[in-house]
Amino acid sequence: MITLNVNGKRMQTDADPDTPLLWVLRDHLYMTGTKYGCGMALCGACTVHLNGEPARSCSTTVGAAAKRQITTIEGIGATKEGKAVQEAWIANDVPQCGYCQSGQIMSAAALLAKVKRPTDAEVEAAMSGNVCRCGTYNRIRAAIRAAARNVK
Amino acid sequence: MDKFEIVNLSRRDFLKAGAGLTLGIVAPGAFAQGGPGQAGGTAVAAGAFAPNAFVLIGSDNAVTVIVKHLEMGQGTYTGLPTLVAEELDADWSQIRVEGAPADASRYNNLFFGQMQGTGGSTALANSYEQMRKAGAAARAMLVSAAAERWNVGPESITVARGVVTHQPSDRKATFGQLAADVAKLPVPQEVKLKDAKDFVYIGRRAPRTDARAKSTGTAVFTQDVKLPGMLTALVAHPPRFGAKVKSFDAAGAKAVKGVVDVVAIPQGVAVLANDFWSAKKGRDALGVDWDETEAFKLGSNEIMAEYKRLAATPGLPARREGDVGAAFASAARTLEAAYEFPYLAHACMEPMNCVVQLAADGCEIWNGEQFQSIDQGAVALALGLKPEQVKLNMLYAGGSFGRRANPHADYVVEAAAIAKATGGRAPVKLVWTREDDMRAGYYRPMYFHTLKAGLDAQGNIVAWQHRIVGQSILAGTAFEGMMVKDGVDATSVEGAANLPYAIPNLGVELHSPKMGVPVQWWRSVGSTHTAFSTETFLDELAAAARKDPYQLRRTLLAKHPRHRAALELAATEADWTLPLQPIRSGDRRGRGIAVHESFNTVVAQVAEVTVRPDGEFRVDRVMCAVDCGVAVNPDVIRAQMESGIAYGLTAAKYGAITLKDGAVEQSNFHDYMPLRLAEMPRVGVYIVRSAEKPTGVGEPSTPVIAPAVANAIFAATGKRVRSLPIKI
Numbered sequence A: 001m002i003t004l005n006v007n008g009k010r011m012q013t014d015a016d017p018d019t020p021l022l023w024v025l026r027d028h029l030y031m032t033g034t035k036y037g038c039g040m041a042l043c044g045a046c047t048v049h050l051n052g053e054p055a056r057s058c059s060t061t062v063g064a065a066a067k068r069q070i071t072t073i074e075g076i077g078a079t080k081e082g083k084a085v086q087e088a089w090i091a092n093d094v095p096q097c098g099y100c101q102s103g104q105i106m107s108a109a110a111l112l113a114k115v116k117r118p119t120d121a122e123v124e125a126a127m128s129g130n131v132c133r134c135g136t137y138n139r140i141r142a143a144i145r146a147a148a149r150n151v152k
Numbered sequence B: 001m002d003k004f005e006i007v008n009l010s011r012r013d014f015l016k017a018g019a020g021l022t023l024g025i026v027a028p029g030a031f032a033q034g035g036p037g038q039a040g041g042t043a044v045a046a047g048a049f050a051p052n053a054f055v056l057i058g059s060d061n062a063v064t065v066i067v068k069h070l071e072m073g074q075g076t077y078t079g080l081p082t083l084v085a086e087e088l089d090a091d092w093s094q095i096r097v098e099g100a101p102a103d104a105s106r107y108n109n110l111f112f113g114q115m116q117g118t119g120g121s122t123a124l125a126n127s128y129e130q131m132r133k134a135g136a137a138a139r140a141m142l143v144s145a146a147a148e149r150w151n152v153g154p155e156s157i158t159v160a161r162g163v164v165t166h167q168p169s170d171r172k173a174t175f176g177q178l179a180a181d182v183a184k185l186p187v188p189q190e191v192k193l194k195d196a197k198d199f200v201y202i203g204r205r206a207p208r209t210d211a212r213a214k215s216t217g218t219a220v221f222t223q224d225v226k227l228p229g230m231l232t233a234l235v236a237h238p239p240r241f242g243a244k245v246k247s248f249d250a251a252g253a254k255a256v257k258g259v260v261d262v263v264a265i266p267q268g269v270a271v272l273a274n275d276f277w278s279a280k281k282g283r284d285a286l287g288v289d290w291d292e293t294e295a296f297k298l299g300s301n302e303i304m305a306e307y308k309r310l311a312a313t314p315g316l317p318a319r320r321e322g323d324v325g326a327a328f329a330s331a332a333r334t335l336e337a338a339y340e341f342p343y344l345a346h347a348c349m350e351p352m353n354c355v356v357q358l359a360a361d362g363c364e365i366w367n368g369e370q371f372q373s374i375d376q377g378a379v380a381l382a383l384g385l386k387p388e389q390v391k392l393n394m395l396y397a398g399g400s401f402g403r404r405a406n407p408h409a410d411y412v413v414e415a416a417a418i419a420k421a422t423g424g425r426a427p428v429k430l431v432w433t434r435e436d437d438m439r440a441g442y443y444r445p446m447y448f449h450t451l452k453a454g455l456d457a458q459g460n461i462v463a464w465q466h467r468i469v470g471q472s473i474l475a476g477t478a479f480e481g482m483m484v485k486d487g488v489d490a491t492s493v494e495g496a497a498n499l500p501y502a503i504p505n506l507g508v509e510l511h512s513p514k515m516g517v518p519v520q521w522w523r524s525v526g527s528t529h530t531a532f533s534t535e536t537f538l539d540e541l542a543a544a545a546r547k548d549p550y551q552l553r554r555t556l557l558a559k560h561p562r563h564r565a566a567l568e569l570a571a572t573e574a575d576w577t578l579p580l581q582p583i584r585s586g587d588r589r590g591r592g593i594a595v596h597e598s599f600n601t602v603v604a605q606v607a608e609v610t611v612r613p614d615g616e617f618r619v620d621r622v623m624c625a626v627d628c629g630v631a632v633n634p635d636v637i638r639a640q641m642e643s644g645i646a647y648g649l650t651a652a653k654y655g656a657i658t659l660k661d662g663a664v665e666q667s668n669f670h671d672y673m674p675l676r677l678a679e680m681p682r683v684g685v686y687i688v689r690s691a692e693k694p695t696g697v698g699e700p701s702t703p704v705i706a707p708a709v710a711n712a713i714f715a716a717t718g719k720r721v722r723s724l725p726i727k728i
């Protein structure tokens, strides 16, 4: 049994320690907001926070995540940056198919938690690991700017 | 075309037909996907009335719109409800959305005859009157019910923002308060639609109904479906198209914890497990011997060599105007160019997947369901059922770009085959990894084009000869009879055979060689290649004749006012005549223009490009003008124009699926690269004002960006791009 701290809750899983955190979240804990896109840390759809740092859960073993605080899209709204990012996403109608957006939001929330008013270059660097095949990038930029203004 | 039947279904019949409310096993509201004011769906309240197959009004005041088209990002779940809300005079916050079940008698695509499906940028266009009439019928019934209740004439009643009002006596009722009364009324057969001047939603921004669910991780995709006892299946597919399983050794796979079964299916060998990761480990441990005697073994280079050989011979005529031979003979000069296009994968963000559950009397499927009629038929055939025994639940799709409307229902049938091979003892979720998805074929075909033009002494284009070589998408599909005429597949030559430019002598020819690589439509289909060759070649002719490429197009489009208006709008917004300044020394900058019509929508783009000394380029800005008829939701139109630009630019910069000895060389996003945020140009979208019926916006911006960028690269460097992806 591995004990995890997910969104402030203790959770247990009997998955092997080498199982990627992504599949433990999705298939063992039934938290399906975190998405699978590539399995190789190339697309960012699976982004979660480990101790507040963005991490690709497809390439992080559940064993390695056990000692950290895990935050997922289901819990990010409880942080002030996460809330502001989600509301900005909705106000700007960012999502199209939506499949990448959990990961985009997690990366954006991690950025704003670190940098209050990120420059364009900081946004580009922070979001460089998140692919959107629907091409919502310009709205993502706009929503991050709006969220930065709205973080209380 | 715009006829549909209106019946007052009782709530019970409605739910029976609507089905799917049984789904919410792990995710409540998976079927009722959402609305502007909520994260997920809600069950339908008692006392509801359903004036037709598209609208359900509950006593809780919710207006549920049944959308017959797949929401794959293009905004259908917002656009179609907008049409209902408009004629119903509902408040936008009342609107809920549900995906329609498979039932072509009620939910067929009016542009596809009797078929139910989404594609060809038709969702809004074919629904425009149907959904408005559905809303108008419901409104008329609400008015009748209120008139009866208040004992006043219906003409004295008004409806606005979800409230029914009798002004003289100051009485008001919500839709919910009237729902029970309305359920008893007959449905009006004739309804009057609003005048455009009275629109309150059409032409304005209505927020997306799915934005909240998709921003909170609660939107349910096929990947997220979890049924009791469900097994996850991964399939070992053959390494080459056309290969088959010779034998396999399941011992290693079965030794993996969590693996439940290993079965052979026509598509390969399926490993079933309790969860994805166990299935993946099991598949890795599987030993399969493949029979490759029938496998396709050519590489991309050999295919292209064959296409070039074919291009030297005349093809089947797709269009012939004037006397092309005589015009070339008398031309002052001729120009020629040849173009190469690779295979392209759709690479949707959500790799293909499908959930199947067999039952005694049929089967039930959960899928990002795009082509109900095809999928029902193909699954029925595979399982020995009748099509109507195949129940389909349409979930949100994580992108499609054409992929999920597979004319052979490939991955859906694969999922059904696994369920069958395991005797239906558990529901099965087939999951493709990114690698499976990338290598499964059904690509945009490879193409080779040759273009030749004759100019007279004044530089006027007097002759145009276009030859296209590439696999037919429609050959061997249910659409062959309809859309392949005299050997010419309409999707191979669209955008070329209907070239709008006034050129007196013009010929377009086609070769459709057969290759063992499965091919399919890919966002904007034929235009993905024809727009590139025609729009860059025209640019070459302008340069040869020392004419401005924008002005030359304008002149040649005198008889095509929609093209011309879009072109002028894009050029004006881009300040076409002002010179561009380089930002850094050594950088070269250029502006390029292109215009193209697809799916009855015209898009013109001006791209501004910076080419660095090392040959790297970036697209700085794109001015995009679009004529898509009435702009039902301008914000969704803008989003789709941006989306098409990103998708088309990805292909222009990076897109190539290549084969070596028949094996696909790419596997994931490191070798089939997507555009990333830093590379996304600034985009301005300008919508041509129009009162015409709306036309589609999901695809038409895609094919325009590559030629606009290539023309900009020429303007910057003097180099022509004749092969994609772009290498400078």
Ligand code: FES
Residues within 6 Å of the ligand: A035, A036, A037, A038, A039, A040, A041, A042, A043, A044, A045, A046, A047, A056, A057, A058, A059
């Ligand atoms: S699924 Fe983890 S980065 Fe793509």
Ligand code: FES
Residues within 6 Å of the ligand: A095, A096, A097, A098, A099, A100, A101, A131, A132, A133, A134, A135, A136, B073, B349, B398, B399
């Ligand atoms: S919204 Fe579809 S991939 Fe980003």
